[in-house]
Amino acid sequence: MVSYKEIQDSNALVNDATAPRVSVFVGGTSGVGKFTIRALASTGASVRIYLVGRKSSEEPTRAFIQELSAINPKADIVWTEGEVSLLADVKRICEIIKEKESRIDLLFLSAGYAPFGTRKETSEGLELSQSLEYYSRMLFILHLLPLLRQSEAPRVISVLGGGMERASIKVDDPDLKQPGNFSAIKGQMQYIALNSIFLERLASDNPDVAFIHSLPGWVNTGNARRGWDEGSILARVFAFVVESLIFFFGFSHEESGQRHLFESTSAAFGGRGIPWGGKSGVNSLGKSENGLFLVNHKCECTPNAGAMAKLREKDQGKISEHTKNLLQPYL
Template identity: 40%
Template sequence: MPSLPSIQQANSQAANKTRIVAVMMGGTGGIGAATCRELVASFKKPKLYIVGRSESAASHLTRELEAINSSAEVHFIQSDLSLIRNADEVCLSVAQKESAIDLLFLTAGILNPKGRNDTEEGLDKMYSLMYFSRIRAVANLLPLLINAATKGSPSRVISVLGAGNEGKIFKDDLPMKHNYSLKACSGQGIAMHTLSLEYLARGNPDVSFLHVYPGPVRGTNIMEGFGQPLKGVIGVLMLLAAPFTMSVRECAARQLFLITNEAFKAKGRDRSGSSLAVFRVGADSEILPESPLVAGYIKDGMMEQVWEFTQSTFASVLGRGKEF
């Protein structure tokens, strides 16, 4: 495991790069906001599109980022990313302003222990945030990421979720209508996330795809779905467990390492040493060992099945034939 000092040293060597155009989905708090701070401190002229729900949090963060780096260009897009149509609108807004982006960084999500909580689009909110909305954004913005790669930029998609925690996929219940629980939905959503990123990575070898597990991180809003008093109890337990958890600042430093380090550049068409095109990265910033479960899913054709289900879900939610 690279120590924090070694991560910081590597980051300092990558510091003062001239520019980056980044879309930060879920960027107004927690890991997303902390990573924004790392980016504006490390790049001379960063341009960030920060997507989130809270305008007040975004205003505070924008002032903070501009104080760190007066050359930073920060744009806030207010959106509830649990709705697929909103993810489309965000991507369209970015595409109208940029022909290329260097980084798509995805952190939006909640944990829901209370059972299905469907959005107006008929998808469970937690499931949509952890899977559908993220994959839709990646697919929509791929042309801009490819354009950046064509120009020689280290074009990357980084989704901070749960690599290494892939679970059972209920192949007869991909919509999670009948087997829903926090554990079941998380395990299936994480596994589907890895498979869909792998599908996209195989078709786009010049873009780097990372599925990252941050580990237990203090100072995030991931528990907001628990409500009080359980949320408060968990907060106290996190404080007591501080020696075994990671601060959001350290987590963000590790994300910057993943954004800038050559070890995570696109694999191209040569995947020697790995059966996967996607990087699965653990909380220690190391590439995870090959997963027999993921390999089995791919061998059994589940990757293609998941992708087809995802596309049919988008068509059902948004209207058949609707393309970004």
């Protein structure tokens, strides 16, 4: 475990020279993304943060943006409105960012939830949470990679379930459309594996970029209440149980934000960033070099070698091809 003290000591070294000067947060209107933005702004460094969120969150986010400006007058928060579950809108948002920036240092992706209720599809025909947790995230990366490559220490973080991959996925039904293939648990496990499979492929094609698939641990963000059908009694019972457990065993908002700032800035993952005197992070191929890092809630690398080897051998080709074909019209 990387201790909280080590995390705080490392984050204390984030300044104008070492901070991700330009970052894009998708999912930063709430939860882990929001806490990480607060931690980043609190360093006092001169940063520009694109905060991407849907129209309905603009008003509630205004107070947060004011808070950030008060904490750090050198933080330039650029509210960027968009419906990130829709791939056509992801493309539009990325075009806006590409027009304004020539370089991005950090892309932080955390929109989503487990699909507890009945299957809901976007107007583009994708299961809503799969779009948020997988396709939309991968599309943001593909669009913004040319800008990330211009950074000295580019980093992409997808917050979901790194290290939790199971060896067996529905490779012939990646979108879980066949009867019996879809449920909250099956969905989350499929989307976790898809993230790692595709991110690892991107990491191999882009050796200068550090990719992290983070498992945030338990953090009370209201996430357990999302994804349910309206008025569900089960939802209330579930939220009560999960939130009680999180209360006793979860991370505080502050610590979650600091841990993810560490993941966003430390040289522990790939060698670039704030110097790290501890054990070097090991990527999904078991090497201490750039690549895909599966990072757990303790900020430890958990390569999940057995499952990842099987996924790599059996499914990576098919899943990567399917994903690229599905995203192609939006590139």
